[in-house]
Amino acid sequence: MFRNGYSYEPASVSVTTIAMRRFRREEMFTEMSIDIADQMRALVAYNRWANGKVLDAAARLTPAQLDGSGPSSFGSIRANMTHLLTAQTTWLARWRGESGRPPETSSIDELRAAFAIADDALAAHVEPLTADDLARVVAYKNSRGDAQARPFWQLVTQVVNHGTHHRAESGALLATFDASPGDMDFVYFATEAYP
Amino acid sequence: MTTLSDQSRLLIDFNIWADERILDAAAGLSDEQFGGLRGQLAHMLGTMVWWHGNWTGHPLDDDVIRSTTTDAVTTFDSTRAAYARAHDDLRSFAAALDDDGWNRSERWWQRWGENGELSVGELIVQVVNHGTQHRSEIAVVLSLANCSPGDLDYLNFRLPQIP
Numbered sequence: 001m002f003r004n005g006y007s008y009e010p011a012s013v014s015v016t017t018i019a020m021r022r023f024r025r026e027e028m029f030t031e032m033s034i035d036i037a038d039q040m041r042a043l044v045a046y047n048r049w050a051n052g053k054v055l056d057a058a059a060r061l062t063p064a065q066l067d068g069s070g071p072s073s074f075g076s077i078r079a080n081m082t083h084l085l086t087a088q089t090t091w092l093a094r095w096r097g098e099s100g101r102p103p104e105t106s107s108i109d110e111l112r113a114a115f116a117i118a119d120d121a122l123a124a125h126v127e128p129l130t131a132d133d134l135a136r137v138v139a140y141k142n143s144r145g146d147a148q149a150r151p152f153w154q155l156v157t158q159v160v161n162h163g164t165h166h167r168a169e170s171g172a173l174l175a176t177f178d179a180s181p182g183d184m185d186f187v188y189f190a191t192e193a194y195p
Numbered sequence: 196m197t198t199l200s201d202q203s204r205l206l207i208d209f210n211i212w213a214d215e216r217i218l219d220a221a222a223g224l225s226d227e228q229f230g231g232l233r234g235q236l237a238h239m240l241g242t243m244v245w246w247h248g249n250w251t252g253h254p255l256d257d258d259v260i261r262s263t264t265t266d267a268v269t270t271f272d273s274t275r276a277a278y279a280r281a282h283d284d285l286r287s288f289a290a291a292l293d294d295d296g297w298n299r300s301e302r303w304w305q306r307w308g309e310n311g312e313l314s315v316g317e318l319i320v321q322v323v324n325h326g327t328q329h330r331s332e333i334a335v336v337l338s339l340a341n342c343s344p345g346d347l348d349y350l351n352f353r354l355p356q357i358p
Contacts, residue, residue: 034298034314036202043320071335135197153197154353157206161349164324168331184328186321190313 036153037131043160044126046189047088048119054081054167055112057174057181065177066108072169080170081111084163088118091159092125094140095152126156199297203319204289209352210323211282214239217330218275220337220344228340229271232333236278237268239329243281246322247288249301250315289319 034042058066058077069075074083085102093100102118105111134153142148150158164184171181221229221236241264248255255263267277297316313321327347334344345351 034199034316035294036197036199039199039202039316039320042317046320046324071339131196131198150350150353151197153202154205154349157202158349161209161324161327164327165331165347168328169335171328172332172335186317186324187313190317 035131036134037129040129040134040153040156041123041126043156044123045193046186047160047163048123049189049193050163050167050184051084051115051119053181053184054170054174055108055115057179058170059108059112060179061108061174061177063107065179070173070176072173073166077170077173078108078111080166080173081115084166085111085114085118087162088122088159091155092118092122095125095138095155122159199294199316200292203292203297203316206319206323207285207289209349210326211286212352213326213330213347214278214282216344216347217333217337218271218278220334220342221274222271223342224271224337224340226270232336233265233268233274235329235333236274237265239326240264240268240274240277240281242322242325243285246318247281247284250288250318285322 058081061077066078067076070077072080074080082102082105089100089102102114103110105114129152134151134156136152137149138152138155139147139149167181167184171184174181221232224232241260244263245255245260248259263277268274292315297319298314300312300314301318330344330347334347337344
């Protein structure tokens with residue numbers, strides 16, 4: 001249970017579960033006080049929810065549609081989502097002081113399974129953090145090898161905002177195949193997550 | 196320690212920076228090309244104006260929203276001016292809030308016939324995340340017209356500010 005009343009309820013003890021973990025607010029707005037750590041956890045939970053919406057919609061496509069080139073940063077829906085998975089995995093590996101990349105995937109089922117692992121790992125990493133932890137400056141090298149340093153909370157924000165950018169492109173492509181993922185607004189996540 | 200106020204104000208600054216990058220890029224479009232973006236730009240603007248009205252205790256009716264958004268997004272210059280006003284309002288609102296203010300609950304779902312509340316801090320996330328969603332879609336159109344706004348990552352916004 002978090003200070004603000006959010007609780008984090010794993011659908012399974014397995015970190016590889018594909019089922020979405022849910023936040024719920026048990027005592028809505030009674031003595032609520034959200035700090036930056038709660039905000040980051042909510043962002044990461046939103047990120048998982050939105051990834052799931054895009055992947056659910058993508059599962060309705062044929063492989064040709066999934067790989068078809070369209071107007072987006074990386075061409076196809078699969079390429080966009082693979083980029084997103086790689087970014088999310090790379091950031092988490094940096095925070096852990098590891099080198100890590102997601103597995104190669106050849107089907108939508110494999111992509112979903114890889115996202116489930118990545119989303120679980122991200123949530124598990126952020127879950128115990130305090131506001132002080134998130135203020136800690138993290139040194140890392142970017143993809144060009146340049147030394148960088150940012151407060152941790154800014155990097156979490158980067159991951160989620162980057163995800164929204166590429167999910168939007170994927171969503172637009174999905175809509176051209178009559179497979180829209182639907183609204184992915186934060187408030188709609190809140191509607192589902194805080195019953 | 197970083198506070199919710201710090202994070203929320205920075206999100207607003209990011210949102211303004213990213214909007215301005217989009218508008219800078221849109222300056223290179225023909226009138227006809229710009230016309231194709233009016234709907235998206237008015238929608239993004241409307242979101243900021245509508246939420247700001249609610250947070251400041253002045254909820255806007257549909258006529259006022261239309262006059263300050265759709266009707267204002269006619270030419271590039273009028274759009275830029277309307278965005279500048281909305282950005283100034285958001286910044287002024289954010290500057291006056293402390294952490295208790297960001298935690299203040301706001302009823303919002305009633306507009307859609309549902310019952311629920313979120314804090315102002317969470318609703319700022321909604322505004323900025325919503326902006327990122329639509330800026331992404333607009334950026335695709337701009338890129339197809341050879342007017343890419345460039346990277347709109349949160350870290351691109353922060354990079355110039357940290358030595």
